[in-house]
Structures are given as structure tokens and as C-alpha cells.
Amino acid sequence: GQQVMQIPQYQHVQEGEDFTTYCNSSTTLSNIQWYKQRPGGHPVFLIQLVKSGEVKKQKRLTFQFGEAKKNSSLHITATQTTDVGTYFCAGSGNNNDMRFGAGTRLTVKP
Amino acid sequence: DGGITQSPKYLFRKEGQNVTLSCEQNLNHDAMYWYRQDPGQGLRLIYYSQIVNDFQKGDIAEGYSVSREKKESFPLTVTSAQKNPTAFYLCASTPGLGRGPYEQYFGPGTRLTVT
Numbered sequence: 001g002q003q004v005m006q007i008p009q010y011q012h013v014q015e016g017e018d019f020t021t022y023c024n025s026s027t028t029l030s031n032i033q034w035y036k037q038r039p040g041g042h043p044v045f046l047i048q049l050v051k052s053g054e055v056k057k058q059k060r061l062t063f064q065f066g067e068a069k070k071n072s073s074l075h076i077t078a079t080q081t082t083d084v085g086t087y088f089c090a091g092s093g094n095n096n097d098m099r100f101g102a103g104t105r106l107t108v109k110p
Numbered sequence: 111d112g113g114i115t116q117s118p119k120y121l122f123r124k125e126g127q128n129v130t131l132s133c134e135q136n137l138n139h140d141a142m143y144w145y146r147q148d149p150g151q152g153l154r155l156i157y158y159s160q161i162v163n164d165f166q167k168g169d170i171a172e173g174y175s176v177s178r179e180k181k182e183s184f185p186l187t188v189t190s191a192q193k194n195p196t197a198f199y200l201c202a203s204t205p206g207l208g209r210g211p212y213e214q215y216f217g218p219g220t221r222l223t224v225t
Contacts, residue, residue: 009150031211042200042216043153050211088152092211100145102152 004091006101014109019076021104023089031092032065032072037103038085046074079108113137114217116201121222123195131186131220133201140206142184143214146170147198156199159184188222195224 003026013019023032031050035043047056049065049072056063062075072091076083086103114135123129135142141160145153155168159178173192178184188195200219204212 006152033211033213035214042219043214044216045213048211048213090153090214098155098214100153102150 004089004099004101006089006104008104009102010105010107012107012109013079015081016078019079019083019106021074021087021089021106023072023074023091023101025070025091027070027093029069029091030094033090033092033098034063034072034074035088035090036085037088041085043088076106079106081108081110084108114201114203114215116199116217116220118220119218121220123222123224125224126190127224128187128189129195129222129224131188131199131201131222133184133186133217135182135184135201135203135215135217137203137205137215138181139203139215140181141204141212142178143202143204144168144174144176144184144186145200145202147200147219153200156186188224195222197222 005024007022033048034046036046037043047063052069053067054065060077064073086105088103089101090098092098117132143158144156147153154170156174157165157168157176159165162178162181165176165178173189175187198219198221201217202214
């Protein structure tokens with residue numbers, strides 16, 4: 001069945017440094033979603049990518065969907081302490097069978 | 111305010127007891143989901159329901175049961191058959207039928223500890 005792998009599991013950065021998390025699927029995805037979970041909180045939807053090669057930006061966050069629709073990335077420019085949390089990708093296949101990645105836990109040192 | 115509520119936030123039970131976790135939504139969403147979150151493993155789907163009186167098993171349904179008697183409510187029972195029930199349980203809903211590509215709205219979660 002469909003699996004979504006996410007790396008790295010943990011990332012610790014100095015405030016101001018950039019951060020990237022990667023998501024890879026064993027099968028072609030129809031779409032991919034990204035969520036952020038603050039410590040002690042619940043996942044909150046960030047964005048959805050649907051088109052091959054799609055790039056979307058939200059302020060300092062840049063989301064990409066690969067040309068083959070098997071991988072995606074989330075890049076944060078100049079991290080801030082408010083970026084702390086776990087970032088999850090969630091991919092859906094043609095049957096809308098959504099699978100979450102294990103998440104990347106980001107910590108930011110001020 | 112519209113949203114999803116889960117209660118209680120923390121729950122403690124003795125081994126061998128069944129326990130029911132509450133999930134209520136006033137978003138008028140058709141579909142509801144239950145996930146289990148363990149450290150380093152992301153979210154794993156337990157059960158989902160696309161419509162009242164109907165629900166489907168997810169990837170890790172063994173040891174759990176659900177009901178969907180009302181559109182706004184989707185309680186999860188963790189039975190004594192669940193071998194490792196201690197976890198963070200998240201309820202979610204989506205506006206339409208099917209599991210995607212709709213944005214998932216999550217409740218605040220219930221942290222269950224079984225000793």
C-alpha cells in the first residue's frame with residue numbers, strides 16, 4: 001500500500017537559519033497536504049498541493065510538489081522561535097487514501 | 111465558534127477497562143476520523159465515517175470500536191483488547207465525503223494513559 005516517508009525526524013536550528021523537511025511517497029500522489037503541530041497542540045492545516053511541479057509560498061514558507069508527484073518539500077527561510085513544532089506531510093492517492101508522514105520535529109534556538 | 115471538541119483532555123485508566131473518548135463537531139461536516147499519535151510515528155488512522163450510521167476500519171482498527179449515530183458525534187471506545195492503548199488520540203473532520211483532498215480539521219486531542 002501507499003507509504004509516505006518523511007525526513008529528517010528531528011531538526012535543530014539556530015534562529016535565522018533555514019529549515020527544510022522532505023516527504024517521499026512510494027506511489028504517485030494525487031495531492032499532498034502539509035500540517036503544523038505546535039508542542040502540546042493538534043495538527044493545523046497549512047496548505048495543499050495538487051499540480052505536478054507546483055510551488056506555493058506563505059510568507060517565509062515555501063512548499064513544492066515534485067514533477068512526478070512522488071515527493072514534496074517544505075522550506076522555511078530564516079526560522080523564528082514561533083516556527084517550533086512538528087511538520088507533517090499527508091499524501092493521498094487516486095482513491096483518496098490519505099497517509100501521514102512521521103513528521104519532522106523542529107526546534108529553534110534563540 | 112465552530113470547531114471540534116474532544117473530552118477529556120487527559121484520561122487515566124487501569125488495564126483491562128474499556129474507555130470511551132468523546133468527539134463532537136459543529137462544523138456540519140459529513141466525514142469524521144480517529145487517529146492515534148505515538149512519538150516518532152506520525153498519525154495513524156483508526157476508523158473513519160463518511161456518513162451517519164456508517165464507518166470503516168483504518169490501518170489500526172484492532173482493539174477499537176466506534177459509532178456514528180449522529181452527524182456531529184463520533185465516539186471512540188478503546189477496548190481491553192487493545193494491547194498498547196497509551197497514546198494521544200486525535201479526532202478530525204472534513205467537509206465532504208471521502209478522505210481527500212479535503213483539509214482535515216483536528217480536535218485538541220485526548221491523551222490516554224493506561225496502567
